[in-house]
Amino acid sequence: MRFFTFFSTIFLILICGTPPGAEIPPASIRAGVASMITPVSAVKYYQQIVDYLGAKLEVPAEMVHRTTYDEIDSLLEEGQVDVAFICSAPYVIDHKQFGVELLVAPQIKGRPFYHSNIIVHRDSDIKTVEELQGKAFVFVDPKSNTGRLYPAYYLAKAHETPESFFGSTLYSYSHNKSIEMIAKKKVDGAAVDSIVYDFMLTTHSPYAQETKIIHRSPQFGIPPVVVPSGLSPFLKNAMREVFLTMHTDSAGKRILDAMKIDKFIEVPDSNYDSIRAMEAFMTNSEQQLAGQSSARLKNPELQSDTIYFGILPRDNPRISYEKYQPLADYLSIQTGKKFELKLETSYKDVVNSLGQGRTAFALLGPLTYLEAFKRYGAMPIARSKTARGEVVFRSVIVTSQESSIQELSQLTGKKFAFSAPWSTSGNLLPRCMLAWSGIHLSSLAGYANFNYHDTVARKIISHEFDAGAIRSSTAEQYLQYGLRIIATSEPIPTGPVVTVNLFSATS
Numbered sequence: 001m002r003f004f005t006f007f008s009t010i011f012l013i014l015i016c017g018t019p020p021g022a023e024i025p026p027a028s029i030r031a032g033v034a035s036m037i038t039p040v041s042a043v044k045y046y047q048q049i050v051d052y053l054g055a056k057l058e059v060p061a062e063m064v065h066r067t068t069y070d071e072i073d074s075l076l077e078e079g080q081v082d083v084a085f086i087c088s089a090p091y092v093i094d095h096k097q098f099g100v101e102l103l104v105a106p107q108i109k110g111r112p113f114y115h116s117n118i119i120v121h122r123d124s125d126i127k128t129v130e131e132l133q134g135k136a137f138v139f140v141d142p143k144s145n146t147g148r149l150y151p152a153y154y155l156a157k158a159h160e161t162p163e164s165f166f167g168s169t170l171y172s173y174s175h176n177k178s179i180e181m182i183a184k185k186k187v188d189g190a191a192v193d194s195i196v197y198d199f200m201l202t203t204h205s206p207y208a209q210e211t212k213i214i215h216r217s218p219q220f221g222i223p224p225v226v227v228p229s230g231l232s233p234f235l236k237n238a239m240r241e242v243f244l245t246m247h248t249d250s251a252g253k254r255i256l257d258a259m260k261i262d263k264f265i266e267v268p269d270s271n272y273d274s275i276r277a278m279e280a281f282m283t284n285s286e287q288q289l290a291g292q293s294s295a296r297l298k299n300p301e302l303q304s305d306t307i308y309f310g311i312l313p314r315d316n317p318r319i320s321y322e323k324y325q326p327l328a329d330y331l332s333i334q335t336g337k338k339f340e341l342k343l344e345t346s347y348k349d350v351v352n353s354l355g356q357g358r359t360a361f362a363l364l365g366p367l368t369y370l371e372a373f374k375r376y377g378a379m380p381i382a383r384s385k386t387a388r389g390e391v392v393f394r395s396v397i398v399t400s401q402e403s404s405i406q407e408l409s410q411l412t413g414k415k416f417a418f419s420a421p422w423s424t425s426g427n428l429l430p431r432c433m434l435a436w437s438g439i440h441l442s443s444l445a446g447y448a449n450f451n452y453h454d455t456v457a458r459k460i461i462s463h464e465f466d467a468g469a470i471r472s473s474t475a476e477q478y479l480q481y482g483l484r485i486i487a488t489s490e491p492i493p494t495g496p497v498v499t500v501n502l503f504s505a506t507s
Contacts, residue, residue: 026235028060029053032072032084045259046085052252053083056242067173067316069143070345071451076100076228083239087223089145092275099229103236104243104264105222105271108195112222112267115194116146118215121182126189129154129215135188137166138178141317144193145275147175150217151191153278163306163340168332170325170341173317176200176207183210195222199260221271225264240266307331308342310350310362312495314423314471316452317343324363346451347422354378354500365495367424372498380496386473392491394472395425397433400460401484405467408437408487416447417456417468426453429489430469437487457483 031050047063054061064081066072069090075081077098086094094100105112120126126135129151139162140147148171155165162169170187172178175196181187183206194216200208225243227236246252247263256263309331311324320343331339342359344350347368354362355376363384364372372378383391399405405414411434419426427449434440441447448465450456453474459465461482475485 026057026059026082026232028062029057029083029235029239030062030064030081032064032066032075032081032086034066034069034072034084034086045255048255052246052255053239053242057238067318067452067455068345069141073143076226079228079230081228082231082235083225083227085223085225087141087143087145088221088272088275089149089279090143091224091226092272092279093143094226095269100226101229101231101236102267102269103225103227103240105224105267106259107262107265108222108260110262111219112265112271113219114146114222115219116150116217117192117194117197117213118151118189119179119182119192119197119211119213120189121185122210122212124188124212127214129189132189133165134167136168136170136186137162138170138172138181138187138190140175140178140192141171141173145220145223146193146217147178147191149275149278149282150220153282154215154217156282168329168338168340170321171317171343172321176205177318179205179211180207183207189214193223202260218274220275221267224267306338306340307361308340308353308359310342310344310353310359312347312350312363312365312368313343313345313420313451314365314426314453315474316454319454347420351375354498357500361497361499363495363497365422365424366493367428368422369495369498371422372500376500378498378500380498382497384494384497386494391494393425393494394491395429395433395469395489396472396475396485397430397467397469397487398457398460398475398478398483398485399467400463401482402463403466403484405486408434408439411437411439411467412443413445414466415464416444417459417465418447418449419453419456419468419470420451421449423453424492424495425471425489426456426469429492433469433487433489454478457481 029050031053033046050061050063064075066075069087072081072084072086073090073094076084076094083103091100091102108114118129120132126132139151142148152162155161172181172190175192178190178192179197179200182190197208227239243264244266247256309324309328311320313320315323321341324341328339328341331337342353344353347365350359350362350364351368351372353359354372355378361381362372364378369378369380385391386393397408405411418430421427431441450459453470456468456470457474457478460468461478467486472488475483479485
């Protein structure tokens with residue numbers, strides 16, 4: 001009956017015209033999905049949900065897949081997606097900061113709740129969280145409820161922090177990746193989403209079968225489906241109707257069954273109050289720690305031995321940690337100090353963290369080094385080498401292997417993907433290369449910047465953009481997947497390792 005009313009309304013609008021002030025269906029729908037909320041094997045089902053949503057509303061629908069919660073949050077805040085599947089903690093934060101609204105939530109095994117599972121390898125002798133002290137631990141995302149907030153809260157109640165309790169920590173930026181790291185014995189412990197964990201067990205994941213749970217949190221409101229504030233009530237109600245009746249439709253039920261979801265339901269905001277309570281507790285704990293940190297700064301003997309090393313977010317966070325964690329481990333072994341990676345969400349934040357003392361060292365690119373030197377007097381102390389042992393790298397402009405584009409002059413009227421705005425190889429140099437070939441931004445059909453070089457590569461391989469700019473090392477990794485280089489820059493000096501205050505960083 002509800003669908004009859006919805007489509008009857010559309011029919012009357014088509015026959016009679018649009019009444020003054022009435023809403024009309026959207027031209028298209030964009031749905032945001034963060035990598036962390038689902039195992040890789042289930043991403044295809046989210047695409048099916050998005051396609052199903054578009055089919056029911058009779059409009060084109062696009063899934064916007066991002067690696068981190070920060071990226072999805074930005075899209076929601078800027079109104080660049082109409083609906084998003086996000087984690088519970090980001091919902092609490094986003095609702096408070098810019099009015100994100102609950103649309104629906106999944107019900108699994110009759111309940112709209114889930115847990116944080118603390119897991120170890122099945123052969124491990126570790127039986128409690130307390131026995132993980134001094135061990136290597138992997139979180140999921142800084143904003144993850146089950147993969148970061150809850151375990152940090154658990155430690156804070158015992159007057160500990162992840163930095164003081166664990167021997168080392170890192171972020172996987174994917175629940176299934178954390179489970180894989182435990183299975184491969186790369187870390188000792190992890191905190192993961194019970195929904196993802198149970199899905200992997202049910203689908204006989206060999207990684208999940210190599211793990212065991214040593215602690216299970218109280219229940220939390222399940223990761224919801226949300227919409228940005230200010231979304232048209234017409235579209236919001238129409239999408240909610242599709243979700244709420246999805247389980248009654250044979251095509252919709254097949255998708256839900258594959259995802260181990262009973263159905264979508266409406267849930268109260270109060271389901272997330274326990275997360276708000278944890279956030280408040282953590283805020284108070286951090287304020288107390290800030291006061292203690294101030295005291296330590298006044299007394300050098302009380303300063304922490306942990307040294308934070310800033311890394312530019314050229315690659316998605318999981319790849320960055322895999323690439324640079326061995327360096328942090330090596331420095332820790334060689335110096336006897338504890339080195340931890342600090343991976344920011346933007347190039348600008350890396351420079352600011354260095355200048356404001358949140359990191360002692362940072363590996364920068366040419367452009368970010370100049371900015372750090374200008375603003376904070378950053379000093380280079382070492383130069384990085386490429387995997388080939390070179391002290392130079394190159395920017396390349398790429399297209400897909402199927403594309404007819406052979407040279408830069410053919411990019412007029414094409415869509416172009418750049419990397420981050422502060423990227424030397426992914427933004428600054430390629431803009432110059434285009435200009436030298438007579439191609440200006442106004443000559444393009446459209447362009448966009450993406451945080452990571454590998455995101456640009458995937459956008460071109462999937463034909464979302466006609467061409468793009470990345471560093472040569474990333475391009476070489478994607479040639480086998482359908483990428484083709486059409487232009488290469490002159491050699492560029494590799495970026496240096498820098499510090500703002502060498503004496504305080506190493507004392």
